[in-house]
Amino acid sequence: MKLSTDLMAKRTVDVVLADPCFWESDDSDIERASDDESAFELNSDDSVSESASSDCDLDGLARDVDVAIDLEHDDSDEYDDDGEAPNENAVPVKNCEWTKKLTELPDVSFVFEHLVGVNKDIEGVEHFEAVNLFQLLFTDYILRDIVVETNRYAKQCQEGRHIQKDWTNISVPELKTWLGLVIATGIVQKKGRIASYWSKHWLTQTPGFNQTMTSKRFLQILSCIHFVDNSSTTVNKSDKFWKIRTLLDYVVKRFQLVYNPEREIAVDETMLKFKGRLGIKQYIKNKPIKWGIKLFTLAESSSGYVLNIIPYAGKREDTQLSKTAQIVVDVCQPFLNKGHYLFMDNYYTSIELIEYLSQVKTLSCGTVNSNRKRLPSDMKNSATKKLKKGESLKRISNNVLAVSWKDTRVVNLLTNIPGNLDDVDIQRRDKKQGGKEVTISKPRAIITYNSYMGGVDLSDQRVATYRRHMKSLTWYIVKTLCCSSLYCT
Structure with missing residues (x-):
């Protein structure tokens, strides 16, 4: 039976953040950074992958x-x-x-x-479950902005390049579900293509991914995820990081506001x-x-x-x-x-x-x-x-x-x-x-x-534990900020 969008979002994020293995990783299970090249598409030919190092006290x-x-x-x-x-x-x-x-x-x-410590004047800070603390940093406010810009970009793709013909607008609950799966790819480390998380092979399958979202929808959102209107004339495009500046600045401000x-x-x-x-x-x-x-x-x-x-x-x-x-x-x-x-x-x-x-x-x-x-x-x-x-x-x-x-x-x-x-x-x-x-x-x-x-x-080493290396600017940005937010919680 298919889960509703709201239920999928809550289930995915809650399950991921409540999983003890997320917070109590062993050094022997940490995947080291590979030497494979990954794409950082600030320009179409750019590539990046994150640094990884061992966890330590x-x-x-x-x-x-x-x-x-x-x-x-x-x-x-x-x-x-x-x-x-x-x-x-x-x-x-x-x-x-x-x-x-x-x-x-x-x-x-x-x-x-x-x-x-945690700023007790922040609304919602009294709830100390991991998912609640994570949402103090990735609030519904910024998630709504991401939803608007992602749907806008998908529409622009449909009109301009005739792709994403079967796109259906994403919602905040579905974005939370998608983010939960992004986090889960760091907990369950698999090498190779992202599609391997939806593999039905009896030895390597991870059924939670299939039960939550189809691989087609996951990759579709990944290809359209956006944080700013590309056609805007008010954006400072001389800033080399203008496509991610809104998200970066907002999350960093939350880092500073939530904790002293x-x-x-x-x-x-x-x-x-x-x-x-x-x-x-x-x-x-x-x-x-x-x-x-x-x-x-x-x-x-x-x-x-x-x-x-x-x-x-x-x-x-x-x-x-x-x-x-x-x-x-x-x-x-x-x-x-x-x-x-x-x-x-x-x-x-x-x-x-x-x-x-x-x-x-x-x-x-x-x-x-x-x-x-x-x-x-x-x-x-x-x-x-x-x-x-x-x-x-x-x-x-x-x-x-x-x-x-x-x-x-x-x-x-x-x-x-x-x-x-x-x-x-x-x-x-x-x-x-x-x-x-x-x-x-x-x-x-x-x-x-x-x-x-x-x-x-110390922060780099803890965050690197849950990164998965994959080609894509959007993957890098979302994954890095998600991991930083999770570690900060």
Whole structure:
């Protein structure tokens, strides 16, 4: 007996989100990202697939991140010889006067009195079932917009290209059903064509898909799913992401409205694998995924909850801040002047940025390239090369602590977060002594950084668990935002 549309929608979304296997996945069951090319059709010839990585807890992630990420980035085309993005409009700055006389950084922590957790003022937040929390992010408001634009696009296809002749208008309940199946394809990982989920082969069949929606209807909706009117004259089509901007901005706003993060937040990039032709494609040679589309992401450090996403859309116009500093300011904008501690890697960190963030009541900590401007001269000469394992060099200027520490290699770090001046004894295995454990000193500033830098990586790894790689721009967008919403719940 055929299920009604309303019943199918409720059944699909409820069943998917209530399934314990969704929330309690085992690492051994996680499908790794394949090297197969998938299409990201911002232009008709473009292709993409998402990054995938293993699930892990924050402690394990901190061990993986560690200070080795100091050499993670190599974007030489974007920097001048001093390590800063060239900027003719930048305001001239004075050199720092660094001192060896170490005094504890003054406790200039800004008041952080925000209630952390789910915003209880949001209607419907009192229902803590997964499906209810998911619908706090993907609300009926945005779903109705998607329904309108999808039906509009299907009609345009019928009139202009004489396809989708048998199209019947989609409704909000049917869209929820379709989204439920999109989520289910991440829980039940199958390689190959999407039609394999409707296979009747006795060994590999997944009858829930057939009982919910036909494969023809699923693919028909996938081919027509739309978020904006292509014929609109009011849309800013110079925006390289104009076709998805409405959905992206709305869901990100809901991320920020529904949940209040802890004090510690982190900014980092997410690379989405991409092998096709696209002007905004990026290359980072030391990343696991070298070619792809870059997203600048802000996340809560402890949970990986996504707070903001800004896709890289090409070189930026010059501002008073360097290009990388402006990226951080833009992605953190909704959370400035609130007393947060921000963690970042050497792609962003500079004296200029730390000083600016302090002016907007945000303290920060990050690894830094030794060729950045205004660093202590000790960090730029042979002094750091003479450091032995466990030794460190520290300098202070204008309430900013600069640290160079030698582990397997030298790592440089800047911070103005108080309480990070001392060292802590840690255990390391020494290969030269046959793997024997030895005690070395580690600056607390490095430990603090490792503890809170991994938020974006944690989010990426959790989300990647439920992605299915398939050709299609619309698939990528819907799947990525659905997975992010589910993880954030």
